[in-house]
Amino acid sequence: MxxxxxxxxxxxxxxxxxxxxxxxxxxxxxxxxxxxxxxNRGVAYVRTKCPETDLGKKCNPNFGKCFNGTRFIPVELIDxxxxxxxxxxxxxxxxxxxxxxxxxxxxxxxxxxxxxxxxxxxxxxxxxxxxxxxxxxxxxxxxLWLANIISDGLIRKLRKLESEGGKLEDIIYEKLSGLGIDPKDVSQALKNAAVPSNLKNWDDQVSMRIAEEIIRLSKxxxxxxxxxxxxxxxxxxxxxxxxxxxxxxxxxxxxxxxxxxxxxxxxxxxxxxxxxxxxxxxxxxxxxxxxxxxxxxxxxxxxxxxxxxxxVYQVLKMIVVYPVEDENHWTDKNGNVLPDAVLLKQGSTAIDLAYKVHSDLGDRFIRAINGRTKRVLGRDHVLEDGDVIKIVAAR
Ligand SMILES: Nc1nc2c(ncn2[C@@H]2O[C@H](COP(=O)(O)OP(=O)(O)O)[C@@H](O)[C@H]2O)c(=O)[nH]1
Ligand SMILES: [Mg+2]
CATH class of the missing domain: 3.40.50.300 (P-loop containing nucleotide triphosphate hydrolases)
Structure with a gap:
């Protein structure tokens, strides 16, 4: 996605x-x-310098386009x-x-x-x-919209939590399912929002604070x-x-x-x-x-x-990484040069890239190879903007 x-x-x-x-x-x-x-939904493009200039060969993008070494990478907009x-x-x-x-x-x-x-x-x-x-x-x-989603039916759930145990994080995370919010951001938001430990002190202001933190961290x-x-x-x-x-x-x-x-x-x-x-x-x-x-x-x-x-680059802090099948020629199996350009959050690792390309590739991940240095990278190796990466997976 x-x-x-x-x-x-x-x-x-x-x-x-x-x-x-x-x-x-x-x-x-x-x-x-x-x-x-x-x-309205549509596709726009963000520019980046294409590694084709380092390779000295024209790339063949599956998605987006490339003009004179400037690659245009698709992002989706909704108006x-x-x-x-x-x-x-x-x-x-x-x-x-x-x-x-x-x-x-x-x-x-x-x-x-x-x-x-x-x-x-x-x-x-x-x-x-x-x-x-x-x-x-x-x-x-x-x-307010997010706070409403959080508050809806919350008190009942909190009472249940008090009597039966469980984690507040899980309740909030479940409420926000479908919003594309990372569980880590929910935990952090709850910390930042100074959630009262006693249910009696819980009011709509608390939901507002949680919502505000989630938007800040996650959207x-x-x-x-x-x-x-x-x-x-x-x-x-x-x-x-x-x-x-x-x-x-x-x-x-x-x-x-x-x-x-x-x-x-x-x-x-x-x-x-x-x-x-x-x-x-x-x-x-x-x-x-x-x-x-x-x-x-x-x-x-x-x-x-x-x-x-x-x-895309400064606020969402995305980097661009190029997955390839042949780390020497930077091609896919059909010989297409640098066919894919993937936007990933800064700090993403080799395994994150594998899962982004295909869940199967993530499940069968063995190692990655940096296409420039030919160095072997482990699953937790943090990728950099412009990296050309081959993922080696089990058959
Ligand atoms: N001069 C000028 N007019 C604009 C600009 N952007 C939009 N408009 C005009 O503002 C009006 C509303 O634009 P629209 O894009 O439909 O606004 P929306 O309701 O926010 O989607 C239209 O008459 C546009 O032509 C701009 O950058 N410059
Ligand atoms: Mg409009």
Whole structure:
């Protein structure tokens, strides 16, 4: 299963545009709340330097693609329906969106950098709303949703625990099954949340604290302020100082479409583009591309691709590892060069990689071999970004 990232935020902030630019999927984009009723799923790509350059041979990716030594590795995105305050108790489209997010590894919360939308996504005029205020309520909705799941029927279970024994960790873990949460994170969250030892002192605040810790440990997120093509330098700086990724999803979308139509030459994340044939463009197209070009010069690109890579590499802390069957030629059994690129959490080991490739390969693991050094690696050997690894398994 690949990495899954949920795109969330109130209506109209630019989620679908951001999603569409990254996945090149055509989706509904609209200037009114709740354009997106159903969530959209799509595949986007994160860049990394492909080991093919060290090998001096072109790779043959099974998934994703590679251009001039830059490998594009698939990650899954889900663009969920607009989220408004009170969603956890059914307001707006209610809890549905939260259920879409059960399997997400992390969140990208999109906010409107222009501050033009109230909490329900209605236009209230430029700069009337502090974009950062959204960060608070969305975070809170997610925590409330999780706290509700934790609290549901909990007291009864805790009483049983007191009379019959057992572990609190197991109860909470069971409640969160299907959310893709690691048992280690549940244990840590319970420690951090200072859970009362006496049942009498347990209240909803305790569930809130546990939920908050679990989100922090297990489903981290970033904030992306889009529509940056409409704000000035000071507004942009202010957001960046708060750790917000400032992007123009719309300009990225323009570039992807123009590139697809053969009008420009542009790879996702490039800081500039070149016109294929200026004579082929209408004055309106030239004008639009000129505006995009100016924005890119000042900002170092549209920053859309970078925002995705920031959450994958810096926040979720993923590395890329290349499993191969032939450690000398870095191929699979059919001679395909570096066919697979796997995203793994930093700190993952040889056995983790084996299980990721195939559960059978994990079960029959004997040893691994580093394709660069040819050194033999044990199951607990910690892998590094860019490693090319052969797994040797029992027949
Ligand atoms: N100028 C500008 N407009 C944008 C950008 N992203 C989205 N929009 C516009 O904002 C409106 C809402 O966008 P949409 O992606 O449907 O928002 P969603 O409801 O959050 O999915 C549409 O009119 C978009 O064209 C952007 O980066 N720049
Ligand atoms: Mg939408």
């Amino acid at each position: 690949s990495v899954l990232i949920g795109i969330i935020g109130k209506p109209n902030v630019g989620k679908s545009t951001f999603f569409s630019a990254l996945t090149e999927n055509a989706v509904e984009i609209g200037d009114y709340p709740f354009t997106t009723i159903e969530s 969920v329906a607009g989220l408004v305050p009170g969603a956890h108790e059914g307001k707006g489209l209610g809890n549905k969106f939260l259920d879409d997010l059960r399997r997400a590894d992390g969140f990208i919360q999109v906010i409107d950098s222009t501050g033009s939308l109230d909490q329900n996504g209605n236009s209230v005029g430029r700069g009337r709303f502090d974009p950062l205020e959204d960060a608070e309520f969305v975070h809170r909705e997610i925590i 981290p997120g970033i904030i992306v302020a889009t529509k940056a093509d409409k704000i000035d330098h000071d507004e942009s700086t202010k957001l960046k100082e708060k750790g917000v990724q400032v992007v123009s999803g719309d300009y990225e979308l323009v570039l992807r479409r123009a590139s697809k139509a053969g009008l420009i030459s542009y790879l996702p994340g490039d800081v500039s583009f070149t016109l294929a044939d200026p004579g082929k463009l209408t004055p309106a197209q030239l004008d639009a591309l000129k505006r995009v070009e100016d924005f890119m010069r000042v900002n170092g690109g549209t920053r859309t691709q970078e925002a995705l890579e920031y959450i």
